[in-house]
Amino acid sequence: MRSNVWLSALAALISAIPPAHAETGEIRIAQQYGISYLPFAVMRARGLLESALQKQGLPPAQISWVDLSGGPAMNDGLLTGSLDFVSGGSAPMLTIWAKTRDNLGVRAVAALSSFPLYLATDNPDVKTIADFSDKDRIALPAVKVSIQAVVLQMAAEQTFGAGQQNKLDSLTVSMAHPDATVALLGGRSEVTASFSASPYQEQQLADPKIHKVLSSYDVMGGPHTFNLVYATTRFHDANPKTVAAFRNALEQADALIQADPSGAADIYIAAEHSKLPHELVERLIRDPEHIYTTEPQQIMKFAAFMQRVGQIKTAPEKWSDLFFPELAGRSGS
Secondary structure (H helix, E strand, O other): OHHHHHHHHHHHHHHHOOOOOOOOOEEEEEEOOOHHHHHHHHHHHHOHHHHHHHHOOOOOOEEEEEEOOOHHHHHHHHHHOOOOEEEEEHHHHHHHHHHOOOOOOOEEEEEEEEOOOEEEEOOOOOOOHHHOOOOOOEEEOOOOOOHHHHHHHHHHHHHHOOOOOOOOHHHEEEOOHHHHHHHHHHOOOOOOEEEOOOOHHHHHHOOOOOEEEEEHHHHHOOOOEEEEEEEOHHHHHHOHHHHHHHHHHHHHHHHHHHHOHHHHHHHHHHHHOOOOOHHHHHHHHHOOOOEOOOOOOOHHHHHHHHHHOOOOOOOOOOHHHHEOHHHOOOOOO
């Protein structure tokens, strides 16, 4: 009799425990072009995400990697639910964070890298941005909204004065980094300048007829976060172990890059089917200005500017407001 009572009580207790939540079996990740996305290539080549998922006690997942150009394309994929983790510049991330605060709640999973962005031109008369004229066209990933576009606006305000941040916008055209590099090096298109990223900017500057006009580090007063990885609150909350595994894999990739720059160069060249010399790629990886870190740098400076000029209605009070809570204890700015 006592045994039956005990078994009944145990059965009732077990039935009261909610079933374990099954996390997603498919992970869709989007990345852009350039060496700042090297941690993703290392994650793929070394199977770091698969291993991290296993350590979290999760079954194998179908992992899809998608190549896209520009933050707006990333944001569209996230908003339509066709992507789970996307990566983009600080400016596009701030834009979607501000727009989704009351619904999807897009927030950053981690920073991806801090890299300087170079504005280069083949126009010998252009020494500073004040020298651009209506005859020039500046290629960048997405007019007005890409991080390059916002840095150009910040530089315009610094050069021409308050309220003049849009002075050069009419000269900008949207173009993916590889296409902009071909256009600038070819010298047969309307493009006379390119605001891009590594390694495309170094490829451009290797041509003696092209010179650097400015670096984003000059505009920002030092290193700043270039790219971040972000997701919706819905995906984050429904898949906490998956998100933790992703962040762990990303941090492992950063450690591997630092420990073996030569091996990381091999991975990048293979992943991008790049014809760049190994020596150049390794030199870029070793460049002290190129920082692979999950902690943000100077993202609040972007936020303050974008709010002040009306690009976003609300700015975060602190950098951690942009991120999911797991990173709140880290250092950042």
